[in-house]
Amino acid sequence: MNYIKFLPKEVKKYVSEYETEKIKFNQERAQLVNYIEREICPRLKSNEIFFDMEQIERCTGYIERWFFKLENFQKFIIAFVFLYTTKTKANVYREFLIMMGRGGGKNGLISGICSYLLTPMHGIAKYDISIVANSEEQAKVSFDEIFDVIEGNPALKKTFDNKRARIRNRQTKSVIRYVTSNGSTKDGARDGAVVFDEIHRYESNRDVKVHVSGLGKRPNPRQFYIGTDGYVRDGFIDEIKDKAHKVLSGKTRYNALFPFICKLDNELQVDDLSTWELANPMFHQPLSAYAKDLWHEVVEQYEELQDNPSNREEFMTKRMNLPVADTERSVASHEELVATKRDFPDLVGRQCIGAFDYAAVRDFAAVGLLFRSGEDYIWLSHSFVRKEFVDAIYGYSKPKDTVNGKRQFAPIKKWEDDGFLTVIDEPTISPKYIVEWFVYARDELGYDLQTIVADRYRAEHVQQAFESCDFEVQYKNKFDAPFGYRLEILRNALAIDSLVAPKIESAFASQNVIFGDNDMMRWYTHNVLRKLKGDGNVLYVKKEDVRRKTDGFKAFEYAMYHSGDLQDVDVGAFYDNVDDWF
Template identity: 25%
Template sequence: MIEFEEYFGGILDNKIVACDKMKRVSDMLMEKYLNPNEFHYDHAIASKHIDFIEKFIKLPSGKLGTSLELELFQKARFQATFGFVDDDDIRQYNEVLIIEGRKNGKTTELGAVEIDLLINDGEGSPQIYNVATMLEQSKLGFNAAHKMIQQSPLLSKHIRKRANDLYCQINFGFIKALASNANSLDGLDVHGAVIDELAAIKNRDIYDLVKQAMGARRQPLLFSITTNGFVRDGIFDSQYDFAKKLLYKELREENKRFLPFIYELDDRDEWDNEDMWIKANPGIDTIKSRDYLRQMVDKAKDDPSFKPTVMVKDFNMKENSASAWLNWNEIENKETFEFKKMGFRYGIGGFDAADSVDLNSAKALCMRPNDDKIYIKSMYWMPEDVLNQMTQDGNRRERDNVPYLLWERKGLLRTHPGNKVDKRVILDWFKELRDEDDLYVLYIGYDPWHIDDTLLREFKAEFGPDSMIPVRQGPATMSQPLKDLRADLGAKKIVHNMNPIDMWCLSNSEVKTDINANIQLVKGNDNRKRIDGTVSLACGYIVLKDKLDEYMNLI
């Protein structure tokens, strides 16, 4: 029995413990294997790559000079990646995503893949790249490949290190480190690219550029191995969601070139069950030490601040930040609704007005009779000149490394002329809710630090002399409401309609705790992480809870 059948068949027969997504991968691959159509499995082609790696690749660390011996799960993955070809022996898959826990041999595997693509893939002048956000990070994989070559007498005979690359004299190809902060990213002709820690890439521009630079190659390959990460709404989440849609058959059948292997726990409660650890760690007991993982879990049990790191890096559970106020499970609520069909007549407002070039954020919080959920309608604003600056400069990165332009196109964000915030847009939005959506906002919570008397008088003139409720941002005002808000978020009682800006702001929010365990929102040290949406939600939530009896009597 070949490794492909043994591994993927073993998962389907429950001989190998695996998560649901790996079962779906196995089912998909075995179906292709047993019932070939446009592509068929060619064991000779698959074996060519495995044989090359095990014969010529040496370990870059540990027992130096030792040949790399691939584990069953690694061989099966390589056979799936390289073995499915068409009648012209051109392989099916040009993009592979592997998500697995740390210390499962990913850096070594990536080094082996890039050397194999350089010298053993039958491509003339292949360009192979180690891809990362920063050049220093991309050089880690590059240096690992160099160490592998140095220890192999045959490889070192034909591949030599030049100033910026590893050059193969046989086919004029090279391996090179590539990062989004490189001086030039133009003119690439990529045959192979490997990414170690896709989850660390904060903007997807470098990924998309490499992907698009593969168009002239006969059978290119973009190969990524990563753990989950703390960066949300980036390229990792996008690729993960794409993989999930593929496995759950939510994509068109034409999507045949992307192959995911997702190793994760099926349930967060499995994290302290050793029998389930293999779901996220296919190399446990052979590559990754079980005792090491046991130590990490024991530490996390005694140190709750360490648990998010273990959940993300060892078990691939989604989190936002190890120091954040909320974890991702509390932030994410997949329930959606159509605002105009809900029949809301009254709401409670909240807004956060920025002073300079930050976001403006406003929210309407609405409830229904006999329903304890709070439904959120949000809007954000940014100065038009600020949003367009990156386009004018030819900058590939968007401000704050988030897709503001996409959010604007979707109607989640609005712009206004100029380069400074115009707080009047918030008043206009609440008037729009009243006049166009027939939603009357009874009270509006706001931070008095950021609104002048003139605008405040205009709000009161529109919504009543008692409509504006100041919400000061200190722990005396915020502590208990923030704790209540977190509980309601965790219980899925806050329905934000999967608004990506709301979720981004929530994931950025941190809290400061005083000696009496009182908390208040803080932004953290990264100025690119906006929390304006969280502040506007908190302001509205505090007023809603304070005026709840009056509000419920009206609806």
């Protein structure tokens, strides 16, 4: 790098490690090196700006004495906190963006820097700091770390008035506090610095603007944005990332922001463990004691993805700081659905859980029984459809390739002939068909069925019919009756999507789902869209509201929610052997 002699040793060392290939940089950090050469070094040479070497050494020394040993990348970041203009002695950067994979030490670094900024060594009285996050728990992370360090050191306790709600330096009168991101509680503050934690949770910059409205009333104001990427798109985090890329590419004011971003450059790199230091700068060789423990933890999570592929989004977003692009996709791949076409084992006498989805009485209803056999989930299902509806939408009575100018989406007549559905030529689908199917499975086919699960939406419509057949109706999310036939009504069926998604998607990925010859179930499942919400939770929705029905999958999901209660036991064989006890 040209002009490297003008840089402090903390910056020289870190850049040199990259240029000699001792450590790996992702694209944004490589751009940062070019940016430093293009924008910072010439200004240092011309004496337009300068690094305050004394402040850098004081800050790093303070943190290493009281908090922890700093990594080179942390010293590198600290150096730019104390970069000033020669003429006005004002800090060059007001805003700092620090993004990296979870566990990279963002909060620890901010804890040390903030604690130092409160002290006389920083040299600014009443330099108050607020740590802001969406939740009080997260806002307290760095605050509590500073509190604990002070509590553990008698010398610091003499220097700071250490309270659970605020920490105050006795000499400078500077205070640090934590607040939630409710902007209405913060307007008018006179902070010297504001730390915004978990920035991926901010939907807009509205709260940020309120919290920084008081900055500028103390010398050298600073805003620190720290966090790992998230699921909210077109929100504040995308706005600040765009600003960072403009700084790095020279498309905006050079000191609009100091960006330190660590992430994978593409999804394929995740399978090359040597690239993980692109996302987490702690993972450089040789690993520190902390990094070794963290490494084993992340490797273990990565290996678990083989059994729980639905956790991939969380792993890529939080550990690799690279949100996956497909936040909406099918719940199962074509290959996974093909793998469900296997013969059923003998199910007579086996324990099962029933479930049904009865969302609209004028079109479709689906019922089914879930069994366990080893690692496999076996789903035996049937559907009821209204003739008028399937005539209009799928051309049931007069099968043809198109219906109302649209491609036929479901071969209803074929599925009827195969025995997978019953066409009802009535104004509505009566609850009696639902109940009779389960009673027949229980009393005539010999399945050990005691529990049925359903959505609350149509509960009152079917409740009386089930009660007339000796089913106790429970509006709960956990069975508590030890004996007897039960109909459990889920209070909030949508809430279970995120809870059961890992189990369902892992079962499909491991080819542990069996639908038998029922192509209608594969059609139901194919019609489901797995949508990742802004908070990271999964929601199962229809790909299209009218023609792409999902009733059978929803019934399967309800049963899978309680699949942990299933035992791989042949109850009939159990009772056959009772005589052997005596």
